[in-house]
Amino acid sequence: MEAALVFNKKKDFLQVLLGFIFVSFFSNILVAQNNKTFTVGSIEADQGEMAKGSLSIEKGIDEGTFIPITIINGAKSGPVLTLVAGIHGTEYVPIITAQKLVKEITPDELSGTLIIVHIANIPAFSSRSDYSSPIDYKNLNRIFPGKIDGTVSERIAFTLSNEIMSKSDYYIDMHGGEFNERIIDYLYFYYGCPDGDLCKKSYQLAHAMGNKYLFPDKYNSVPDSLPSGYSDLEAFRRGVASITLEWGDQGAVKPEEIDKALKGIKNVMKTIGMLEGKPFINENPVYLINEKLVNSNYDGILFTFVDRAQYITKGTLIGYTTDYWGNVLEEYHSPISGIVVVVKICPSINKGESVFRIAEPVDEYKE
Ligand SMILES: [Zn+2]
Known part of the structure; x- marks a missing residue:
């Protein structure tokens, strides 16, 4: 045990020394x-x-x-x-x-x-x-x-x-x-x-x-x-x-x-120290979690009923797509209760494109 301890101390010392040389070398390069x-x-x-x-x-x-x-x-x-x-x-x-x-x-x-x-x-x-x-x-x-x-x-x-x-x-x-x-x-x-x-x-x-x-x-x-x-x-x-x-x-x-x-x-x-002055900190951000995308399954003409930052409950009808003659091809309902992060507002929509991005707003998030 003792021998191993001495060895480790030596090893630690060497690591510190090498680390110091490494840091000095590269910080000199950085300064240069x-x-x-x-x-x-x-x-x-x-x-x-x-x-x-x-x-x-x-x-x-x-x-x-x-x-x-x-x-x-x-x-x-x-x-x-x-x-x-x-x-x-x-x-x-x-x-x-x-x-x-x-x-x-x-x-x-x-x-x-x-x-x-x-x-x-x-x-x-x-x-x-x-x-x-x-x-x-x-x-x-x-x-x-x-x-x-x-x-x-x-x-x-x-x-x-x-x-x-x-x-x-x-x-x-x-x-x-x-x-x-x-x-x-x-x-x-x-x-x-x-x-x-x-x-x-x-x-x-x-x-x-x-x-x-x-x-x-x-x-x-x-x-x-x-x-x-x-x-x-x-x-x-x-x-x-x-x-x-x-x-x-x-x-x-x-x-x-x-x-x-x-x-x-x-x-x-x-x-990050590039400009002088006291920085402010965003102390009350709203964190967004559980992000969901709602995609179009058709090429067609898009109609949406919600705006950015609007809170919607799960299941709410939020838009639909028609064919070029006005027949409804599909309706969109919110998959979660949350806020609208992105909503497409252009009538032209294609199959596979996202129409809505929705997420839950929270005060704290878990890693
Ligand atoms: Zn972009």
């Missing part, structure tokens, strides 16, 4: 990186400078595109935060918020580096396409980590994963209501991940953002054996704390929603 040029693709920002440019997605098995980004490399060292807007083509509040943020943050006041992806999916944005790319018809937020030799959406996902996530400490994927969606302001954060520290950071981001509604998302709801699909999960798997948020609805750009989004992002930056 923060004291020099920050590079993404061919875009370089010297310390204390801002740089703008595009990541090129070269032509492959289909046409190419580009991703416009801004790097703000702070005068002082600190973490790297990436904000991604425009993964979906008609979610405009994050896109306009990102543009405004660049005008309001100076490198001099910044500790660390801010990477802003202004519009991740230019093909979808340019064509005003909801959900999917007009080139390959893929939903960019279902195909991470992407493929270097895949279709254009897969190559965008690959580039975001390898050029941007890999250089980040924090990653926020910013979405909102597409033109056909009424949607509440909410976000997803992770719990129950193997690296508890990463989940703590995701929780911290979520509670700094200021969204009223928060979805705790169990980390392994997508098994590790499957591709991540979602950009925030891909970031997590790469050791980057992440959240996905939703701001604004119906593709509208309302000044009060932009202001709220800007306030949230700046508060996150204060919380």
Whole structure:
């Protein structure tokens, strides 16, 4: 027993020593990186400078595109935060918020580096396409980590994963209501991940953002054996704390929603030490659990009777779909008692598409 104890003490000492050398070595690298040029693709920002440019997605098995980004490399060292807007083509509040943020943050006041992806999916944005790319018809937020030799959406996902996530400490994927969606302001954060520290950071981001509604998302709801699909999960798997948020609805750009989004992002930056100032904490969020989707089983014309944030009881008739001549094909009833998170308001509906997203609001959630 005694010998084993001595051995363990030696082992512990060695582990501490090695740990110290490891931490010193890598923190020196981190400091060194923060004291020099920050590079993404061919875009370089010297310390204390801002740089703008595009990541090129070269032509492959289909046409190419580009991703416009801004790097703000702070005068002082600190973490790297990436904000991604425009993964979906008609979610405009994050896109306009990102543009405004660049005008309001100076490198001099910044500790660390801010990477802003202004519009991740230019093909979808340019064509005003909801959900999917007009080139390959893929939903960019279902195909991470992407493929270097895949279709254009897969190559965008690959580039975001390898050029941007890999250089980040924090990653926020910013979405909102597409033109056909009424949607509440909410976000997803992770719990129950193997690296508890990463989940703590995701929780911290979520509670700094200021969204009223928060979805705790169990980390392994997508098994590790499957591709991540979602950009925030891909970031997590790469050791980057992440959240996905939703701001604004119906593709509208309302000044009060932009202001709220800007306030949230700046508060996150204060919380993680990138900006000076005392951050606020969202002390009374409403957590959403037991999320249910109601999907259409037909192509047809959609009618819905409920609005975002409306509380409905289980079994309530909430809408129906008709054929093109007006005959009712199916009715929709709420599968749970809860609030409407998303409701589609565009008459055009297709088989397999979700019509309603409903969840139970609670003051506390169980992990
Ligand atoms: Zn989206």
